[in-house]
Amino acid sequence: MTKIAIGCDHVGFELKPTIMAYVKTLGYEVIDMGTNSAERTDYPIYGKKVGEAVASGDVDLGILICGTGVGISLAANKVDGIRAVVCSEPYSAELSRQHNNTNVLAFGSRVVGSELAKMIVKAWLDASFIGGRHLRRVDELRAIEAKNDAAFTAVQQSQDARYQD
Template identity: 75%
Template sequence: MTKIAFGSDHVGYILKPTVMKYVESLGYETVDYGTYSDKRTDYPIYGQKAAEAVASGECDLGVVICGTGVGISLAANKVKGIRAVCCSEPYSAQLSRQHNNTNVLAFGSRVVGSELAKMIVKDWLDADFLGGRHERRVDELGAIEDNSIDEFKKIKDSNAKKYLD
């Protein structure tokens, strides 16, 4: 069963239980990495916790929520191997999985309501990475993350079959 890591700050905490319950109704397992109340806290703590669970393989994907989704997505993206996207509508969420192979989804509880959040999460979870020319770009992102100029050039100039469709 696919396991989804959840994290939020105190503002995202308001929406998180609703989204977690919805994701569970779709047949996924959820793991809550906090916060566990509406007491003021810092979003980087929980963006990092959820992202580390994904990067380590403890969870398959992650969903993180703060007021706008921006701050917590920035925190998640600081974890090596994470490609977090902040989305306020379903189309970008879907394409982020298909084209960018995102593994963490972020949104803001002050930006989207519970029904829109459900639509965003569903379209994101239902989408599959398309590979091909998109795989080259994801591999280039990995080379940038590794600060490997040589690897980036090698990928960019490659005519490998996996990059050609």
């Protein structure tokens, strides 16, 4: 069963139980990464926790909630191997998985309500990476993350059949 880590700061705390319950109804195992109260806390703590859980393989995917989704996604994106996306509507969520192979989804509880958040989550979870020319781009991102200019150039110049549509 696919495991999904869900984390939030104090602003996302009220929406988190709704999203956790919804994700469970879709057939996923949910791992609660905190926060567990409305007491003010720092979003990087939870972006890091979820990002590290995904990057280590302890979970398959992550979902993050803060006020806008931006801060907590920035924290997650600092973890090597994480491709977190902030979405406020389902179409971008779907394409982020299909084209960018995102592994963490973030949104803002001050930006989207619970029903729109569920639609975003469903679109993201239902989508899958389509590879081809998009794999080349994800491999370029990996080379940037590794600070490996030679690998970046090699990917750009590659005629690898995996990069063809």
